Amino acid sequence: MIAQPYLSIVGWARNDGYTPNYAKRLEHALGFLVRQLDTHKVPSELIVVEWNPPPGQPLLAEEMGALGGAGHVTVRFIVVPPKHHEGPQGWQTRGMHVNNAANVGMRRARGRYVTPKALDTFYSERLVARLAQLNLDDGCVYRCDRLDARMEDESWLDLPDEELLAKLARNTVQRHERLTHSIDWKMRDLHTNACGDFLLMTAERWGEIRGYQKDPSVLCLDSDSIALHAAAAHGASEIHWLDECIYKVVHGNTHAQRTATVWKDWQLRLDQHLLGRKRRELAMSLRVWLDYPRRRVRGLEEILAPSIERNFVAKAARYARNDLSFVTNDADWGLANETLSERTVLRAAWDSP
Known part of the structure; x- marks a missing residue:
């Protein structure tokens, strides 16, 4: 019987050269996170949704080297075939639909708490240590800032974990701090700035708000911010961790740059x-x-x-206004009724096959 992990972290990817050395970056980031969660003994799973895999390219699951593991982390790859990508405006130009991909993973997450995560980002040690306390409140939604770092070349991919975190901190060029919205907008004061990189709440709460909104295009703008406001309307209190953060190595496809x-x-x-x-x-x-x-x-x-x-x-x-009649997705969000191919590349001790 499969036990329930404390935490599910959901990411999305496709082997299309989104950034230089993408597969290597992904393997590095996954291994890095596995080692962190193992060190801090967090019963957890990492879910990678391979959305609309490009024909002629190997699956990312097949390109992953050994991720190590000391028994606390399961890593699952879920493949969503191309037919589920067709239809939204822009689907022929862009092969990724972030909302739909994230929803597939969150709908199938087994953790008590769930957060989406861009797979080429890095959690700070303080953040993982905080998660390892295993004392999150079901009534809260948790946020922290994202710090963008600029690296001069790709040599950072070969750095040991501790040195990489130190270099990310030294090379930070922007901190996505809490922003104050106009009072004319008549909304709650929530930390929506870059909130898609860490938006942690219970799986039950994600189910209440039906994940990310249904987007008729592949742009998926504002969806993480809308999810945060939806969670608050459903009763979640926001907790903003000030001393914890996420690092991102910036590149030409970073959202704010495009x-x-x-x-x-x-x-x-x-x-x-x-x-x-x-x-x-x-x-x-x-x-x-x-x-x-x-x-x-x-x-x-x-x-x-x-x-x-x-x-x-x-x-x-x-x-x-706590209008709970307002929903932004269908009841079968996350392709709930579809059977999708799945591969476990690392299995935790708590996760019995």
Whole structure:
């Protein structure tokens, strides 16, 4: 009989050269995290969802070397075939749908607590030590800051764990701290900045909010922030850990480096006119109602994404009113009714086959 792990960490990937040496980066990050969780004796599982594997390329599960392991961590790879990727706007250009991939893993997670995680990020030692206390509160949703680090070359992939963490700290170029949203947005004050890198709550709570929202495009903008506000509406209290963090080695595909707002002249003139007359609330309302400024993502210029006001602010405002009738996904979220291929590349002592 399979025991329940304390923690499930869910990531997504495909072997498409998203970044240079992606498979090596992934193997390094997974091994790093396995060693951390083993050292701190956290009963846990890492779930990697291989979304829409490219034809002619080996599965990432097949490219992973030995991840070591001292008995506390299971590593599972779940494969989602290409047919489940077809349909959303932009699917032919981008092979990954982050929301759907993450939802597949979270729906199948066995842990009491679940968090999504970009697989090329690194948890600080303080963060893993905090998790190892095994005293999380079911009534809370946990957040911490992400620190972006810039490396001069790929030599960091060969560094021992302790040296790598020290180098990440030395080379930090940006900290994604808590932001204060406009009071005109009428939403809860939550730490949404880069929250998709660490958004930890119970599996039951993820089920209540039905994971990440259903997105008709492959852009998946604002989904982590919406999930955080949905969790708060369902009663979760946010805990922001200030001394713990996640490190990310930045690259050209980092989200903040590829998204830009698109204004039409009349929108800009109207917005400036209203703000100049101190009609901020009306300006915000019109942005929601008329859906501007839209957003464009580099590499998918053919898609104009909804404005942040339409796609995020309006939804967060509803959750601020505790409108639990508002749901952003279907009951079968995460391909719940599909049987998917799965491979366990590392099995913990608690995980009986």
